[in-house]
Amino acid sequence: MIAAYLLLLIPVVGMAVLSWVNDSHLAGRINMRFNGLALLASLWLAVDVLLEGPILSNSQMLYIDSFNVYLIALTAFVGLTTSIFSGPYMAHEQELGKVGKKRLRLYYTMYQGFMLAMYLVLTTNNMGVMWVAMEGATLATVLLVSLYRTPESVEAAWKYFILCGVGIAQALFGTVLLYFAAEQVHGIQDNALLWTVLHEHASALNPGVMSIAFVFLLVGYGTKIGLVPLHNWLPDAHSEGPTPMSAILSGLLLNDALYAVVRCKMLVDGSLGNHEAGNLMMGFGMLSFLVAVLFLHRQTDIKRLFSYSSIEHMGLMTFAFGIGSPWATFAALFHMTTHSLTKSAIFVTVGYASQLAKTQRIEKIRGLLHTQPAIGWGLLIGTVAIAGFPPFGVFASEFLVLIATMHDYPWLTPLLLLGIGIAFAGLFRKIQPMVFGDIPKGQLPIRANMLPVMIHLGIVLLLGLSIPVFLGNWFNQATHLISGKFPL
Amino acid sequence: MEITQLSHYQQAILLLAALIALTSFLMLGQSRLLRLVFIFAVQGILLSITTALAADVLDSPHLYISALLTLSLKGIFIPIMLQRLVINMGLHRDMETLKNPARIMMAGTGLMVFSYYVCLPIIKLSPLITLNTIAISMAVVLLGMLLMITRRQAVAHVVGFMSIENGLFFAAVVSTYGMPMVVELGIAFDVLVAAVLFGVFFFHIRSSIDSLDVDQLNRLSEVEK
Numbered sequence: 116m117i118a119a120y121l122l123l124l125i126p127v128v129g130m131a132v133l134s135w136v137n138d139s140h141l142a143g144r145i146n147m148r149f150n151g152l153a154l155l156a157s158l159w160l161a162v163d164v165l166l167e168g169p170i171l172s173n174s175q176m177l178y179i180d181s182f183n184v185y186l187i188a189l190t191a192f193v194g195l196t197t198s199i200f201s202g203p204y205m206a207h208e209q210e211l212g213k214v215g216k217k218r219l220r221l222y223y224t225m226y227q228g229f230m231l232a233m234y235l236v237l238t239t240n241n242m243g244v245m246w247v248a249m250e251g252a253t254l255a256t257v258l259l260v261s262l263y264r265t266p267e268s269v270e271a272a273w274k275y276f277i278l279c280g281v282g283i284a285q286a287l288f289g290t291v292l293l294y295f296a297a298e299q300v301h302g303i304q305d306n307a308l309l310w311t312v313l314h315e316h317a318s319a320l321n322p323g324v325m326s327i328a329f330v331f332l333l334v335g336y337g338t339k340i341g342l343v344p345l346h347n348w349l350p351d352a353h354s355e356g357p358t359p360m361s362a363i364l365s366g367l368l369l370n371d372a373l374y375a376v377v378r379c380k381m382l383v384d385g386s387l388g389n390h391e392a393g394n395l396m397m398g399f400g401m402l403s404f405l406v407a408v409l410f411l412h413r414q415t416d417i418k419r420l421f422s423y424s425s426i427e428h429m430g431l432m433t434f435a436f437g438i439g440s441p442w443a444t445f446a447a448l449f450h451m452t453t454h455s456l457t458k459s460a461i462f463v464t465v466g467y468a469s470q471l472a473k474t475q476r477i478e479k480i481r482g483l484l485h486t487q488p489a490i491g492w493g494l495l496i497g498t499v500a501i502a503g504f505p506p507f508g509v510f511a512s513e514f515l516v517l518i519a520t521m522h523d524y525p526w527l528t529p530l531l532l533l534g535i536g537i538a539f540a541g542l543f544r545k546i547q548p549m550v551f552g553d554i555p556k557g558q559l560p561i562r563a564n565m566l567p568v569m570i571h572l573g574i575v576l577l578l579g580l581s582i583p584v585f586l587g588n589w590f591n592q593a594t595h596l597i598s599g600k601f602p603l
Numbered sequence: 604m605e606i607t608q609l610s611h612y613q614q615a616i617l618l619l620a621a622l623i624a625l626t627s628f629l630m631l632g633q634s635r636l637l638r639l640v641f642i643f644a645v646q647g648i649l650l651s652i653t654t655a656l657a658a659d660v661l662d663s664p665h666l667y668i669s670a671l672l673t674l675s676l677k678g679i680f681i682p683i684m685l686q687r688l689v690i691n692m693g694l695h696r697d698m699e700t701l702k703n704p705a706r707i708m709m710a711g712t713g714l715m716v717f718s719y720y721v722c723l724p725i726i727k728l729s730p731l732i733t734l735n736t737i738a739i740s741m742a743v744v745l746l747g748m749l750l751m752i753t754r755r756q757a758v759a760h761v762v763g764f765m766s767i768e769n770g771l772f773f774a775a776v777v778s779t780y781g782m783p784m785v786v787e788l789g790i791a792f793d794v795l796v797a798a799v800l801f802g803v804f805f806f807h808i809r810s811s812i813d814s815l816d817v818d819q820l821n822r823l824s825e826v827e828k
Contacts, residue, residue: 351823
């Protein structure tokens with residue numbers, strides 16, 4: 116349990132320390148250390164859960180089971196590798212004169228603030244606190260989206276703020292209704308917002324209220340997942356903010372919002388006893404998936420391109436969680452991991468690529484492979500992985516989703532296959548000239564640390580070849596928690 | 604159920620609910636920013652009165668803290684901040700022409716009916732009063748959204764946003780006698796930070812597009828220009 120408190124304490128201390136550090140190189144290193152410490156704490160927590168099973172803190176405020184513990188470890192890991200990349204990257208941006216010292220200080224403080232919000236969303240047992248933390252994540256990142264203060268970035272940040280703010284307010288309404296439903300049940304008045312209590316009494320919760328609550332919760336948290344038609348903020352925020360921000364938004368925030376929805380779904384399923392929540396999620400997921408793959412073809416900005424790819428994958432995961440069978444749930448959990456690792460690796464590479472080419476416009480980025488093979492290969496392999504090619508992990512998880520769909524909803528499989536095909540074409544049409552084209556005049560290699568990318572893609576490759584026993588165990592148990600059955 | 608059968612507390616809550624809904628409609632039709640902010644403050648004060656009333660009648664002291672928080676944030680701090688921003692930026696003389704005010708009002712009425720319709724399943728669960736209050740709070744949320752859709756001024760958007768939060772608070776206070784303290788403090792903190800950030804954003808937006816008309820924030824789109 117100490118590990119969980121440590122995990123929440125480390126970013127708080129990190130925020131306090133970093134708000135005083137002016138030197139950007141130093142701040143980058145400190146940020147990295149704090150994220151390293153958080154990773155250690157999360158691994159400690161993971162070992163705890165592995166040995167002892169679910170942990171509930173004495174005050175009942177924190178609850179860690181096999182579903183969130185792997186997401187915590189994943190969050191800490193992506194947070195660390197992104198911070199390794201972010202230090203030199205932001206120092207370079209400062210040299211270019213894009214950001215000043217004060218704003219860099221804000222950046223690093225809010226980086227830790229965002230990590231704090233993410234850990235809080237994942238560890239808390241209280242649905243209300245989960246909402247507060249989710250809103251906190253928006254507030255922490257909104258000024259980072261507009262970090263460069265260009266008109267475009269201010270616009271993106273405003274859109275992000277308003278859309279996510281209004282969206283997440285719906286989730287609060289859902290939470291109020293949840294509380295309302297829980298208060299009607301005898302014996303849980305005092306702890307009526309605690310997830311463990313709600314889950315225990317799920318069958319006694321009023322189905323009518325719960326189904327209204329779920330619609331609001333899904334729309335609210337769904338805005339943060341980037342589900343169509345609530346996705347408009349996502350490509351803008353990703354493309355105009357600093358690249359490390361895009362990496363953690365795509366790799367962490369979207370996952371954690373989906374986590375919140377799935378937690379709610381577990382309650383609603385217990386109350387309703389039918390597939391209504393699942394159907395809603397399947398519908399939204401499928402729509403997001405199909406719309407995003409079509410939009411991939413229209414993009415002219417490299418970061419927008421990959422943010423649409425994020426929407427596509429989040430849609431796929433929502434869809435898979437919506438199916439709700441053990442196989443589909445397992446696949447969705449697995450896909451959360453592989454997507455988050457791959458996508459953050461891609462955003463890191465894209466950050467270097469756009470620094471190299473001095474632009475984010477796809478048509479101006481050319482000849483990466485010749486100028487700097489590491490970046491070119493990184494982008495190519497990352498894209499191969501995200502498009503779902505074997506032997507990478509994304510292939511394995513997408514394949515599992517397909518199998519699960521084939522089993523329960525065979526008539527939807529062609530749509531999924533078609534979507535994956537269109538996405539593949541869209542990505543490669545854009546990536547191929549960027550990687551292989553002729554070098555534009557005056558394009559020179561830059562200092563780039565490709566280690567985080569290689570680690571991420573290496574893990575994704577390993578996951579595609581075989582899932583380690585402990586991870587498989589977690590997935591199995593989490594699947595059991597969510598769908599009520601073991602997949603095997 | 605007849606209204607006379609209700610207790611005085613319930614009647615008072617119904618009255619307050621009606622007044623809060625009325626302020627939402629007033630905001631919808633108000634084209635001057637300063638008055639918009641004023642009505643928003645009135646709504647915040649009504650909300651804190653509701654909370655204090657609930658605290659008194661239901662004998663739950665933690666709601667007093669909540670009432671105080673609401674009063675100081677929604678009734679005083681945020682309106683004053685917005686008012687000063689509006690005056691400092693010289694926006695108080697501008698009048699925003701509302702296109703089709705009648706149609707907007709009709710849409711608002713429609714949303715109200717819709718809210719009652721959606722909340723019907725709850726009627727089976729608890730007395731008349733809860734249906735009314737939950738339906739009205741949902742209507743306030745939706746009317747806040749409508750306000751945001753129909754306006755172009757960033758300040759009006761913030762007022763709409765905050766009025767959505769008012770609706771949520773009202774639901775929490777009346778239907779469930781407030782959320783647990785931790786959650787309420789957390790929400791109040793979020794609202795405070797959001798209000799400050801909005802203030803910061805006004806300056807960013809103005810320095811980037813030289814006005815606060817968010818219709819001019821149109822550089823990012825899917826269509827190539």
